[in-house]
Amino acid sequence: MHYSLSFAVAVAATFLAETFAIPIVVTPGNEKDVIVTAANTINGTEALEVPDDKTPLTLSFYNNFDGGQLNAYVTGLDPSGTVVMLSADGGWLYPDPKGSQTPVAIEGNVAIPLNGAGQTTGFDLPDFLSSGRVWIAEGELQFFTVVDGNGKAVIVEPAAANPSDPSSAVNWGFVELTNTKDSGIFANISFVDFVGLVIGMTLTLQDGRTQDVIGLRKNAITDICNDLRDQAAQDGQPWDKLCVTDKDGKPLRVLSPNLYLSLEPTAMETYYEDYIEKVWQKYSNEDLTINTQTDAGNVACRVNGQALECEGDNRGYVKPTVLDIWGCNSGPFGIREEDNAVHKAVVPRLCAAFYRTTLLVDGGNVQPSLGADSYYTADPTSHYSRLVHKYEIDGKGYAFSYDDVNPDGQNEAGVVSGANPKLLHMTIGGFAT
Template sequence: MRAFFNLAVAVATAFVAQTIAAPIVATPGSKMDLVITDKNTLNSTHIPVIKSGQRVQSNALKISLVNNFGGGKLNVYVSGKDTNGANIMLSANGSWYYPDPAGSKVPVAVKGNVALPMKAKGQTTEFTLPDYISSGRIWIAEGNLQFFAVVDGNGQVQLVEPSAANPSDPSAAVNWGFVELTNTEKGGIYANISFVDFVGLVMGMTLKLGSGETQTVKGLQGNAISSICSDLKTQAAADGQPWDKLCITDSKGKPLRVLAPNLYLSIDPTAMSTYYNDYINKVWTKYTSQDLTINTQAAAGNVTCRASGNKMSCKGDNRAYPKPTMIDIWGCNSGPFGIQDGDNDVHRAVVPRLCAAFFRSTLLLDGGNLQPGLGQDKYYTTSPTSHYGRIVHKYETDNKGYAFSYDDVNPDGQNSAGVVAGLNPNTLQLAVGGFTS
């Protein structure tokens, strides 16, 4: 497995050298071009007792897909983990399929019948998930996606999913997207439209609960990918930053997907490396002489914070926050925003709210000394900021959908996150290609 990972690193390094100065074009390769990271793998420590083809009907959830897409033939794939933590995909006969690399440390293509064809435009396709699922994704693809299974160096089975960031991935030239899904016995369903890593094939969703309640997230406009790429190109021309490089095209120049900045940095770690430096220093200067108040929106109430030297400390917090870097701000999971075992409730509440304030650039605005306090109309209104987040939200039909991992941080009564959730779900319906009105 080590040799395979070394090959992946070599491929990624060569890719960086040839693309930093040029638009990224999808040029799909073979399994030897896979780049395996935590962004495109599911790990399983459990060897399933249930055999593929055996039905388990303990909790049926209906998935309904309305085809509003104006392109080619669509296929559906479902991946995730079963109740025992084993990697699964949904097979055409309605049962779980367990990808098995048979001990191979080199990726083995998933050969099961896991591509579920969708009906033509204007028609609805329905199927049922046979049981609970966690870490799930419902993939929609204009064409065929390729999945692989492999045993890693720790003896764990990994499901290798298509990678949005690797233009040599075997599925790179396919137009695809997904909805994230977890449905458990105790927690019920949680599904979201996520643009944390990239924007792909447009979808919206509606959840119907057993109680009769209906929740809807409309997602992006149907032509959003081209529009987002156009706006990013305009932004790049305005400030000289490589926003236009976030777009991946096919060989004919047609936009396929848009990478989030945190994912693009895995390709070119030096891009925009000093972009936030002045802003971070100004934040530190401001909150050295006055309080930054974090509304934890929980039992801790309002927590006051002050900067001193290179760290910011908050009352009741178990540890301080060093100055963030640009990578920390866009990823929200490293440096000061990395949550550790043992962190107390105050720290776990401050991290998402502090990172959201940096990501949306609201800390220096009037009223920015209370987070979250300013409404959505104040997000991304000053530079530097995440113009990816700004532009993605611009083309959301109802301004809902995660543009970063803590987009669910908002003042009470507001919601920027594209989430549907509840107990006893009945049907999750996806509008593929977006809502028609």
């Protein structure tokens, strides 16, 4: 999880109001072009328990990539809650913004070169890590630091949606990682914001058990961009504009629709209007049952006037906008601290149903109950997520924030987890198939 800056809102608002020539062609800038937002910053937390005994996690990387030199980076929070990066010498590097509220380049050797094609590189983390990311890049990424309103250091990470970011011309991806003494490891491949450098992973626990998330096919970025172009020609929506290219037109990454809307706020704003009206009509006359998958069990919901109301819920759900659906964190899907347990269970399941457009298909009156074969089959839908899952070898990997909402026993999210981890092994450039 990444944390926001108190002063970032005004800066971000200025950025989000801008529009760029699309398709997006990157033109890397310098520190003056760095945009500080909640989406690309990580700052400290309250101190965690510092363990007396350290159980380092080994990271390893198999290079199955056809391109140039690969470098790895690690960012996150140490057990004291302080932001850190891994230094190439094996210890934590603590960024020092020297009191600056404008981005300052992080100094130090934080790029860890990976061995060439067909070879494996490995190293141990010096301690437990939370809110972490393991970045892999073809070339070098640039990280910056600023102070937050409390005078603490914040790491400003490369921003996929800023075409002038100093790292914008670099092909990169990451694995999200938390490994703590009490809870063990949780790692996932995330395409919530964008699809970039192809990465898969295998977790090995101390008892020898393994878990795989194979990830995308080798040439998935190009394939997704081609299919998005075909989809745009079919329905007239700007799906092709999600692709970000270098100056020669080579695809670098694919932005998620919610991230694209940060650049073009009015794009596709009526996309779900007819669908939402049909949902409202249907569930004005019959119950929508939400299986909370908690002690609350099944909750009956029905449209009453302008809002969908659920039994035992402290408040109802108004009609969402396209940004509400794609972001799953605003409008009716925003969660407040005072919301009760039923509301906090309904939100992810209801937004997942809208996002995957399963509310009007057969069996869609119970959520979640349908398997992946029913996702993205109705019109309209998120063709970004449809295509991401199409080109995932095993169908796993977060394509939106609530991709972990599934019927019991299924997993679309691409998560590995467990107590007492031994090795997190990443394959760069696609698993052999």
